[in-house]
Amino acid sequence: MSAFDYDLFVIGGGSGGVRAARVAAGEAGARVGLAEESRYGGTCVIRGCVPKKLMVFASEFGGMIETASAYGWGHQAGAFDWSAFRGTLHAELDRLEGIYRKLLKNAGVDSFDARAVIKDPHTVALSTGETFTAKHILVATGGHPVRPDVPNAELGMVSDDLFELDALPERLLIIGGGFIACEFACIMQGLGVAVTQFYRGGQILRGFDNEARDLMAEEMIAQGIDLRVDTEIAEMSPVTPGAQGGPIRVRCIHGTDQTFDAVLFATGRVPNTKGLGLEEAGVKLGRGGEIVVNEYSQSDVPSIFAIGDVTERITLTPVAIREAMAFVETVFRGNPTPVDHVLVPSAVYTQPELGAVGLSEEAARELEHIEVYTTTFRPMQSAFAGKPDRVLMKLVVSQASRRVLGCHIVAPAAGEMIQMAAIAIKMGATKEDFDRTVAVHPTMAEEIVTMRHPTRTA
Structure with missing residues (x-):
């Protein structure tokens, strides 16, 4: 009889955490518990890749109909019905979350809808009041978007909020120049929103090939996106003081004012490590709050591992899944397998x-x-x-x-x-x-x- 309640306890029910849990339990025969405080599927399925890609598809149809007319089709595009799309979108996300829950159940994983906190290298405490011990703990809590430090930043949205909008704004300002900012600029413009995008750097999509970045910026501008680089906001304020919602006045650092119906901050994400008890348990965190791990996803505490966005190695869902598989191979199959982060498309x-x-x-x-x-x-x-x-x-x-x-x-x-x-x-x-x-x-x-x-x- 093991001295621990579980061989593995996973904190986080996103793509990486769920993959590690179900493979460790269903294929490697481990006793596994998993806690998720929000929705199963994590950022990718619920607040990121999947709903975003469905919005990409929706945003492309207007242009397709326009192109079709040149090929002899006489139909004209009607107005986009956001409420109808949103209802179908949420139903699909509910379906996918159900699949994730079923995968865990079928693999024999004990799932807990609760927040988990690490009490020591082998113990987790849940918000339900339950406490469990585990030989190994895997942190797969992902990350979340952040707002910049500007006055009245709470007036702006982050990417998580876009999927919950009651209606699309007529005029939207997007702050940021990374892939999330650029993707949503194209999406919203394609859905009929007048989009302005501010980026404080000299060109969007930093880290990608410069020639590709330049062409991408040209194409976005040609679509009608008002893209402004070397532009940064100084402050935001409601047009009507004290009003909840309504137009927002934005002042740039060079002094000009402009009014928008909504502002979206796409200025970065940070790891979900705050309040998890990691440092108290001896786990080293990096300057950005990320969990520092070795090539086997192991932290400074031998029993505690971490995968996915919470480690800020490569913040892509398929990478988190690969890290999960390497973790199981290393810990439960006795085959030390470093994670391959080379040539990731x-x-x-x-x-x-x-x-x-x-x-x-x-x-x-x-x-x-x-x-x-x-x-x-x-x-x-x-x-x-x-x-x-x-x-x-x-x-x-x-x-x-x-x-x-x-x-x-x-x-x-x-x-x-x-x-x-x-x-x-x-x-x-x-x-x-x-x-x-x-x-x-x-x-x-x-x-x-x-x-x-x-x-x-x-």
Whole structure:
């Protein structure tokens, strides 16, 4: 008989926590408990990837109908019904949460709808008053969006709030230049909202390839988004003092005022570690509140592990799931498995999308001599309709090894394309391997294998 109530207790019911719990219980035979204080599915399923992508789909239909007219279809787009969409959206999220709960139950995991706090390296206390001991504790509590430190910041929304709106605003200001800010700028503009976006930096989507960033900014502006870089707000105030809701007056640091119906802060996220008892238990936290872990997701306290956004390694759902699988392999199958964070593909669901894997041109040329292959063109579908849309295909190649170090795509369905390109690049494909691959014609993606001469070297 074990001295512990559980072999594993998981704190957090998001994608990473649920995967670790159900695999440890259902496949590795461990006794597992899991506590979630909010909704099962976490940020991705309830407040992030899934509802956001469904909103992306909704926002694209207006443009599709417009394009269809150039192909001979006579139908006109009607007004977007936010309330109808929101009802269907919430029903779908409820369905998905039910699936997560069922997966845990079927695997034999004991689930607790409660907040868990770590009392010592082997003990968790729940908000229900229950206390359990566990040989291993896994923290998978994710992160949450934050507001900047400006006067009256509480007047603004964060991304979690968008899915709960009673009605869409007519005029929306989005503060931020990362992928969340840019995605929602495109979504809301596509749903008929007049969108202004402020970013304090020189160009949006910091961390991505500069050429891709520049084209993405141009395309967003062409769609009608009022994108302003090198712009920062100084303060916010209600147009009607003391009023709950209503228009918001925003003052920029250079002194100009503008009024919006709503303001969305997309200025960053922080790990959910506050009040979990981590530091009291001896767990080291980083400067941003993230749990510091080794390559096996283990903290300074040997019995306490952490995966996903709470560690701020790579804050992507598929990465959290990979970390969960590596954790189970290491702890419950006796096969120490470090997490592989190399060549992780990503996609920004703007319109058009941005897909990337590997090194940007800027990062690669800091490391070695490279060749850059790039092409930009009007895709067939929109060119026929007389639309000015442009796409970008780009490969960054090592001069010495000939390996493709990075691939960057700005185009409709770039996320789908980059997934396939990532397989080849992860396997170590060279530029000549790409060249030997026969093109699929006519497609946008064929350009990835037909670029024969470098645009530049560095």
